[in-house]
Amino acid sequence: MSMSDTITLSLDEAGELARKVLLKQGLAPDHAAAVARTMVAGERDGCASHGLYRLLVTANSVAKGVVVPDAEPVVSEPSPALVRVDGRGGFAQLPFERGLPLLVEKARKLGIAAMALNNVVHFAALWPEVETLAEQGLVAFACTPSHAWVAPEGGTVPVFGTNPIAFGWPRPEKPPFVFDFATSATARGEIELHRRAGKQTPEGWGYGPDGKPSTDPEAILAGAMRTFGGHKGSALAAMVELLAGPLIGDMTSIESIAADEGRMGSPIGGELIIAIDPAGFLGDAVAQHQRSAEAMFDAIEGQGARLPSVRRYVARAKSLVEGVRLPKPLYDDIHALLEGNEA
């Protein structure tokens, strides 16, 4: 696509556009602001699939009644080190923001704390959550199930969601060390892209509904995806189901896809976030031990290997100066949402 086929927006302009569209979709102002922030963060960091494109996804979730667009989250403290935010069927971003101060306070006071988001619609990446905590000096872990699309290793029938795991580690005077990956072998969107392009997938991505290994994207989407890393990835996917499902009183991916009743909506369910304060174990020695971590990062980068998230941070630095560039057709689709009569 040539330069003339893109529209450049400053981050403020992108945020303003996203908020306006989300308000038009019927989101309450706090929800619109919170959701817009993560969409702009995705666009800014070069993750277009989690950027403003997702305005089309939220439009669908609202139109099909998958999400409660003006749900008021309820924050509670089920135990001294635990925070629960009942999202009451709304998008996950606002519940996270509402629970965050209490999670941070508890982690600092007790050394470790955990927060459950319950009954939320989750369509975004998890790195915004762990990065936000790491920016406050905390070590963070987050995970969430999704819809049952992924077979356990040794089987061919979906049990797990794509079940991402994210981790954040604060670094002195640098953006945090952050990773966020699906425990499925590949993203579901990648299979979709192959389907739209009429291409076969590489070997090893999934099974058809007949339980046979397949490279036909249509068959895999109707059948089952695979986990990454064989039985180890499969074990991690099960851990995510348990931690962010039954442990916090929320749905497994099997239950979530059943509740969706074929609407093809974003997954509804829970998310677990754990925050640990390095000062809890280390007291005054945080800086000293952070140097050991930095030495490890240096040993990785010094041999030419990449730290996760570096690509995002490079894209971010560029976007902060140059703004973000949307393909013209996407920009037009987003603007059409402003002019529709759905709201």
Place this chain on the structure above:
Amino acid sequence: MSMSDTITLSLDEAGELARKVLLKQGLAPDHAAAVARTMVAGERDGCASHGLYRLLVTANSVAKGVVVPDAEPVVSEPSPALVRVDGRGGFAQLPFERGLPLLVEKARKLGIAAMALNNVVHFAALWPEVETLAEQGLVAFACTPSHAWVAPEGGTVPVFGTNPIAFGWPRPEKPPFVFDFATSATARGEIELHRRAGKQTPEGWGYGPDGKPSTDPEAILAGAMRTFGGHKGSALAAMVELLAGPLIGDMTSIESIAADEGRMGSPIGGELIIAIDPAGFLGDAVAQHQRSAEAMFDAIEGQGARLPSVRRYVARAKSLVEGVRLPKPLYDDIHALLEGNEA
């Protein structure tokens, strides 16, 4: 090997033998009892490489001065939800047992708690830790670095240890759901076995010291192993380094192998264990949500896929009835340790 080449011991006899050997090696009685328990558990569960064979490994660690055989662990509470056990250079088993009651108490009272084992010599699997916690009704996670043997994805120089991750989930009226795996592509012992057998390894296990992919076990042992699951496994290996290293004030795998000074001893360093009480989030609804977890396990096993640890539990059931069977040469080597003059 024919039946006549094995010696059968009851679990009590195996424990008695292990304790006697460990006492002879100079371990304090509490250490000998704790270490013997995990060795018998390994032998009982069919994990011969973590069974009584390890008496030869502990002998080496004692003889080379890698371990303090009579270290008295010190338990402290650096924060309200955190437990620290300073192992003072001893084996990890006794520090774990000494800190366990406080970790359990904190998890039950606060909902989540974490325990650091510091300055311990770790040569065993992690499943005994998470299984013990899960048997007490808690969800448990554990990890530990080791020696820098494993290259990050995209590099060929060792940074990480084999960095295992273990997880335990309590099941009603069944042994817990437990997994425990190295984040390296394969166990170091597997490469050793290929070396001894004079066989090439499969592709993808590691690099020679020249940084080129190799299937020569000798070259990989001198060069670098790979992580499992590409950049995802590599990210997890980094997480283990951070959580059970700098976060708890202990060594990274790079620091641990440097401290070993070529003695080829077991890794010294830290371990992080997190315990979560399901009742913390769920109150009276634990049994209800455990049923969702059981439905997921049924969906896995119902399609013929295996849950992790099932093989161990099958071996355990057999061992409880029939005892354990040691190869005669191993039995003789162990007995020789009783007759030596090292102590």
